[in-house]
Structures are given as C-alpha cells and as structure tokens.
Amino acid sequence: MKIAVEIENLMFFYPDGNKALDGVSFVVPERSKTVILGPNGAGKSTLLLHLNGLYTPNRGKVRIFGKLINAENIREIRKKVGLVFQDPDDQLFASTIFDDVAFGPQNLELDKKEILRRVEEALKAVDMWDLRDRPPHHLSLGQKKRAAIAGVLAMEPDIVVLDEPMAYLDPRGQEEITAILNRLNNEGKTVIVSTHDLDWALEWADYVVILNAGRVMAEGDKSILTNRRLLEQNGLKAPLLVTLFEDFEGKLGIPTSLKEAKQKLKKIML
C-alpha cells in the first residue's frame, strides 16, 4: 500500500488560543476512497485546510506522497492536492462557468491550448460542459457544486479533497456527486471526503478516519463503522444497516454495503 497523505502529530491553535487539532496522526492510502468522520466542531474543516498548506501547523508534519509541505514546494503541493470547499459560493466568481474553471489553470501560467483542454476535460468530468456559458449564480446548488469541483479538477490534482460535498444537496444531487467521486477514484485519484453522513460513508468509503475534539479516535477499513459504541462515543450515529443487522450478528454478520446486505437476506429467504 502506497501512502498519499501522511499526517504526524498535527497541532493547530486558533489565534484566540483555542485548540483545534490536538496531535492528529493518520495516513491516507493512495487511490483510496477515504472519509473523515466526526461531529460538528471536531476539527474536520481545519484539518482539510492543512492538506494543501492553506494552514501551516503549529506543530507536527503533513507529508504528501512522502514530501513534507513547506514554503518552497507549496505551489507544487497545491497542484497535487485539490480542495473543494463546502459552499461553492466561496469559490465561484467569474461571469461564466467556463471562465471560473479556467481561473486555476491560468494561475498555473499554462499556455492557452492547455488551459482550454483542461477546462473542457474538467467540465465534462462533472457533466457541466453544456452549461459552460452560464453565469454561476443562476445555477442550482448541485450544479454550482459540480462547477466548483471542475474548478479544482482543472488543476489536475492527484488527491481531491472535498469538505462535506453532500451538504444541502437533494438525493439526485448527492447521487451525481457520488458518481463523480467514483469516477475520479477509478481514474486513479485519491479522494478524501469529510462528512457526518454515516450511511453514505459505509456505502462509499474504503478507508475511514474518525475525528473528535481535535483527535483521531479510530482509523482503518470500514468495519470501524460497525462499532456502535465507538461511533456513539464520538458523537456519531451507527449506520442504518448496522442498526438493522446487529441483532442478527451471530447468524448473518454485519454487512458493510447495501449490496452485501441484500445478498445476506436473499440467502436466508430463498
């Protein structure tokens, strides 16, 4: 297993002296679908801002593909790690979606042909190519979100980090985003997502980090999400599948995806 992100004893204090991250250590395997879970105020967003050097740690280390983030390689790191903010309105500013997605590549001082290629590719990846000439502020939230993701994809990062990508989206919007994330992962990108939607995490993730009060409480494959006690101790709720199957654990075991659950049920019913 190669490692995409390695965080070692990360400490971060807000300017008012409040501790946001209190010695966070974990790794993100390359090409994984990693979720960072935790209740509100656990430090998820603050942690994500460290992944491409937007925050510099008060203490501790952040390594991207083995390289320590420092002042010299920050431009390189930001090309490798793309960060999508929770609220797309924090990011979209240009008069058309196309121009907005081109903003990142322009900052990289690429030539025109390359910029156009990247913008087209990014917009097609999120299914927004047909809406490229629309002003962002007249789009639906789901479309804005996809545009914001395209803006980051145009930087061609190896690691894509998304802060609560499902927040406020309708079921269809959530499905579309999930499909995009899966596609990115299939292309070989490492995808890191912060969320507190346990049902979605159980279905989608293959690597799980649980954060609470600025500390990592658990880290590993998604069998972590079947541990009700651990989840509840950290302000989270067990996924529906776990709640449903835990009474029959001895007989059926606990499934870690809807597909697996269906198979188990079919087996005993048919």
Added chain:
Amino acid sequence: MINVNTIGQYIPGNSLIHRLDPRTKFFTLLVAVFLVFFLDNLVHLGFLLFGVILVTFLAGIKPKMFWQALKPVVFILVLALILQLFFTPGEKLITIGPFKITREGLINSGIVFLRLVVMLLSAYLLTATTSPTELTHGLESLLKPFGRFGLPYGEIALMLTIALRFIPTLTEEAERLIKAQESRGADFYTRGLSKKAQMMLPLIIPLFINAFKRADELAVAMEARGYRIGAPRGKLKPLKFTAKDYLFLFLNLLIAMLFVILKLWGGFPAKF
C-alpha cells in the same frame, strides 16, 4: 488572520466610563470636538489633551491598546505635521537644505498634532467603552427628537447595529474566500500592485454577492419575525441617566465654560 482590532473596536470592561449612559458619552465627545476647534492655543489644547488622557486612564485603557488602534492613521498624522512644520511662513528658526522651519510652523504643527490626537483619542474612547448595542441605543435616543421632522431614527439605529454585527462575519468570509482561491493556485501576497489588484476580483465578487444574498435573507427573516419598517417597536432596556451621568455632564459643561473663558480672557500663556 485579518486584523480587526482598529479604531471602533469595543473593549469590554466595567470602569466608571464603561458604566456611563451612552448619551453622556456622545455628549462628551461633542464637547471635546467643539473645544478642539474652538481652542487655538497650544497650552489650552495641552490642557484638553491632559483631560482626555485622564478619562482614558479612568476607563482602564492602556496606552498600548490606543497605540495599536492608532497605527493605521499614524501616516496621515505625520504627513499633517510635516506639511505644517515646513510650509508655514514666518520667523525663521532652523534651515535644513531647501526647507526652513519657522516659529509659526512649529506652533502650528503642535496645534494640529494636539487637535488630531485629542479627536482620535476621544472618538476611540467612545467606541472602546461603549458596546455596539449601547452605542446604537444612545444614537437612537439622541435622534428621536428629529423623528417629528421625518427622520427614520429607528431604522438608522437598526442599520448601524446590523452593519456592526456583520463586520466579523464578513472578515471571516473574506478569509475563507482567500483560502478557496489560494487552493486553486491564486497568490494574494507576493506580486506587484497591478497583479494584486487583479487578484482582488476573485475575492471581491463573491464577497459582495454573498453579502447581498445574506442581506436579502436577513431582511426576509426579520419580516418573518414581524418586523415592519416604520412600525413602532417595544423597548427592552430603556436608557436611564444616573447620578454619575449628571455629574459627568456637569463637569463637561464646567470644563467647556472654563476653556471658553480662558480663550476670551486671552490671558494665560497668550503668546502661543
């Protein structure tokens, strides 16, 4: 982090000055500003500055805090001093190259300096010792008499409250915007002036759009809670003058009168 600790920042405390009625403090500021322009004598202005410093001391505000708030305007202060110092015609004292310093220039720059410092310090004192809520209540109450001439005093006060309320929100938002654009390779810190101006666009446009959106939502949310422009509203904490307010107002008038007499009498270092 963007620095918001400038002039206008409230510094919570429980000093005598903090506990005064906001209207008393408004009135005192008015008296101080009147005196600043009325007096034109270095020594008289010196007395005034001494008085204001005394009040600062009473308010428990350390010189360091005032200095921090003053920093952004120091440039203007120094510029005004230099202009006065070198470009006032009169009796020559010292010559430095093509510039000459005159006796009148020296006195004038002293007066300008004292006037600016007294004004800044008294305005600073008002906002530093009065919470934004009190400030708007005081303003509302002072503007009330003009209501019969059609002045929407309630709305003005509410506008001020909301404006003050959103300063930290907007700074926070600006910070988040900077981060969002930085993660797309934008560089806000190390380029030339024209590049810098260009980089402001991705910052200012979303900031404005979000602010308008927020204003719209706030307006609807307020209406949903029964707010109507122009309609009378109940008072939660009516302002009340206490003994210390009357004492302070009395002292204000007394000091103002003393200064007026001092100037009209013309004596007491009249030469300055």
